[in-house]
Amino acid sequence: MTVVLVVNSGSSSLKYQLIDMRDERVLASGLIERIGEPTGAVVHKYGDDKTEQEAEITDHDYAFDIMMQNFEDFGPSMADAAPAVVGHRIVQGGRRFFGPTIIDQAIEQDIEELIPLAPLHNGPNLAGVRAARRVFADIPHVAVFDTAFHTTLSDAASYYALNREVAAKYRVRKYGAHGTSHKYVSETAAKFLDRPYEELRTVVLHIGNGASACAVDGGKSIETSMGMTPLEGLVMGTRTGDIDPAVLFHLHRKGGYTVEDLDKLLNKQSGLLGLTGTNDVRDVTARAAAGDALAELGLEVYVHRLRHYIGAYLVALQGADVIAWCGGVGENSVEVRKRALAGMEWLGVELDAQRNAEPNHGIREISTDSSRVRVLVVPTDEELEIARQSLQAAGTTAG
Ligand SMILES: Nc1ncnc2c1ncn2[C@@H]1O[C@H](COP(=O)(O)OP(=O)(O)O)[C@@H](O)[C@H]1O
Ligand SMILES: CC(=O)OP(=O)(O)O
Numbered sequence: 503m504t505v506v507l508v509v510n511s512g513s514s515s516l517k518y519q520l521i522d523m524r525d526e527r528v529l530a531s532g533l534i535e536r537i538g539e540p541t542g543a544v545v546h547k548y549g550d551d552k553t554e555q556e557a558e559i560t561d562h563d564y565a566f567d568i569m570m571q572n573f574e575d576f577g578p579s580m581a582d583a584a585p586a587v588v589g590h591r592i593v594q595g596g597r598r599f600f601g602p603t604i605i606d607q608a609i610e611q612d613i614e615e616l617i618p619l620a621p622l623h624n625g626p627n628l629a630g631v632r633a634a635r636r637v638f639a640d641i642p643h644v645a646v647f648d649t650a651f652h653t654t655l656s657d658a659a660s661y662y663a664l665n666r667e668v669a670a671k672y673r674v675r676k677y678g679a680h681g682t683s684h685k686y687v688s689e690t691a692a693k694f695l696d697r698p699y700e701e702l703r704t705v706v707l708h709i710g711n712g713a714s715a716c717a718v719d720g721g722k723s724i725e726t727s728m729g730m731t732p733l734e735g736l737v738m739g740t741r742t743g744d745i746d747p748a749v750l751f752h753l754h755r756k757g758g759y760t761v762e763d764l765d766k767l768l769n770k771q772s773g774l775l776g777l778t779g780t781n782d783v784r785d786v787t788a789r790a791a792a793g794d795a796l797a798e799l800g801l802e803v804y805v806h807r808l809r810h811y812i813g814a815y816l817v818a819l820q821g822a823d824v825i826a827w828c829g830g831v832g833e834n835s836v837e838v839r840k841r842a843l844a845g846m847e848w849l850g851v852e853l854d855a856q857r858n859a860e861p862n863h864g865i866r867e868i869s870t871d872s873s874r875v876r877v878l879v880v881p882t883d884e885e886l887e888i889a890r891q892s893l894q895a896a897g898t899t900a901g
């Protein structure tokens with residue numbers, strides 16, 4: 503049995519999946535949340551069994567101990583389902599990593615060096631790697647980078663019009679993120695439509711709490727909305743996305759905001775949360791439907807930005823074959839999809855109201871039969887993609 507353990511270690515959470523790669527079946531999965539807070543939450547699923555606990559989870563090492571204990575207490579035992587490889591999600595690989603990479607001490611250091619280019623993500627990602635390598639010391643660990651899929655971006659698409667020397671010295675450029683998802687979803691869409699991936703032009707809209715759009719031309723990312731860090735681009739749950747950088751000077755000069763204050767404001771206190779008081783699209787759409795003006799405005803700002811990127815990417819691709827929705831919002835929000843694609847019939851995008859309104863039930867088409875651009879909902883599976891790439895990387899090296 504070839505089992506891969508996938509680890510997605512975020513700033514305050516640890517998500518894991520144990521996947522049997524013979525049939526890509528999830529054997530067990532878990533979510534350990536609120537690491538570092540007084541009351542953490544632990545969920546572990548194995549087969550039809552689900553266990554939930556509360557505990558104080560001091561750090562990522564301890565979260566790892568809990569995961570191991572979960573396997574021992576609730577199954578499957580590591581004797582029955584010992585992983586052959588551990589795959590790790592790493593958000594920022596800079597211009598250093600172009601594909602999945604076996605982790606050793608030197609690679610750990612490289613990932614550490616990249617922390618300034620994704621401060622909210624790479625540090626916690628690395629904490630997960632270190633904890634996992636201590637626990638599973640004898641098997642390969644593979645880093646799968648969010649940025650890798652976007653290393654095909656042209657210079658024109660990835661340079662900022664910032665002073666060239668400053669940009670080079672501080673490695674400032676667009677790296678993008680969510681690439682593992684953009685790749686998985688665009689590839690899965692091509693399979694679903696029975697079209698060659700190398701020929702398909704796809705706009706992928708990965709809309710979760712973090713959100714990004716990507717133009718995929720024949721399997722290659724040519725445009726993406728996240729930037730040097732995952733802060734740029736779309737309006738997100740708590741992040742501003744695009745904003746005039748002079749706003750920061752203004753807040754600093756007039757409001758006395760420090761760099762740390764601004765970082766927190768733009769990353770954690772803005773987006774839908776900052777506009778409406780909640781970052782959950784379910785609540786915002788429900789409130790907007792009930793006539794709440796603040797929620798309506800928030801939703802309009804959110805959708806306005808989304809339409810801006812959809813338009814830009816249809817031009818970049820010289821017309822798209824597919825628009826694919828994924829992520830918690832993209833897969834579930836009938837209202838966001840409806841508003842985002844309204845009035846695009848002249849572009850060949852025709853949403854079918856009834857198909858769009860169906861509850862999420864796996865990959866499906868939501869455009870009309872006559873729509874030139876086919877609109878799909880494609881549930882993303884970053885963990886499976888990480889497992890596939892990890893197994894391949896480990897196998898290639900071993901062989
Ligand atoms: N039924 C739903 N309708 C609208 N939005 C939903 C629904 N279910 C989940 N969401 C949205 O999905 C978001 C989480 O998306 P997800 O992709 O899981 O996030 P993350 O970026 O943390 O991985 C939630 O904040 C919520 O706004
Ligand atoms: C890169 C990023 O924003 O990731 P997430 O959506 O998991 O926050």
Ligand SMILES: [Mg+2]
Pocket residue numbers: 710711712
């Ligand atoms: Mg996500």
